[in-house]
Amino acid sequence: xxxxxxxxxxxxxxxxxxxxxxxxxxxxxxxxxxxxxxxxxxxxxxxxxxxxxxxxxxxxxxxxxxxxxxxxxxxxxxxxxxxxxxxxxxxxxxxxxxxxxxxxx
Numbered sequence: 001x002x003x004x005x006x007x008x009x010x011x012x013x014x015x016x017x018x019x020x021x022x023x024x025x026x027x028x029x030x031x032x033x034x035x036x037x038x039x040x041x042x043x044x045x046x047x048x049x050x051x052x053x054x055x056x057x058x059x060x061x062x063x064x065x066x067x068x069x070x071x072x073x074x075x076x077x078x079x080x081x082x083x084x085x086x087x088x089x090x091x092x093x094x095x096x097x098x099x100x101x102x103x104x105x
Contacts, residue, residue: 003032003033003034004032004033004036004105005030005031005032005033005046006030006031006033006041006043006103006104006105007028007029007030007031007103007104008028008029008030008031008057008059008074008101008102008103009028009101009102009103009104010025010026010027010028010074010099010100010101011025011071011100011101011102012025012100013071013099013100014100015099016097016098016099016100017097017098017099018096018097019096023097023099025099026050026051026052026099027050028047029045029046029047029050029052030045030046030047031043031044031045031046031047031057032044032046034080035083035088038061039060039061040058040059040060040061040088041057041058041059041072041103042056042057042058042059042081042083042088043056043057043059044056044057044080045057052076052097055076055077055078055096055097056076056077056078056079056080056081057074057075057076057077058074058075058076058077058081058088058095059072059073059074059101059103060072060073060075061073062100069102070102071100071101071102072100072101072102072103073098073099073100074097074098074099074100074101075095075097075098076095076096076097076098076099077093077095077096078096079093081093
């Protein structure tokens, strides 16, 4: 897979959480993708000065529209998530922060 840079645009959705605590919606950020399928994107935050710089994000498709406007569940990790046989291994790490976002190329 070719690595690309995309801009993640966080949205409130059902709120952002760090464990049991509410978390403010973060600012948009650029990520360098490392894994991408039609329903999932994995990448590392490369936006200088962003509070989640060097965190790993997993964007899992939540809702899709033929006109665009896809929305994703966001899971943030300090370590790179494991990919097993092309799929994210969700048993390896528990996300530190969760939320919702859209993205653009």
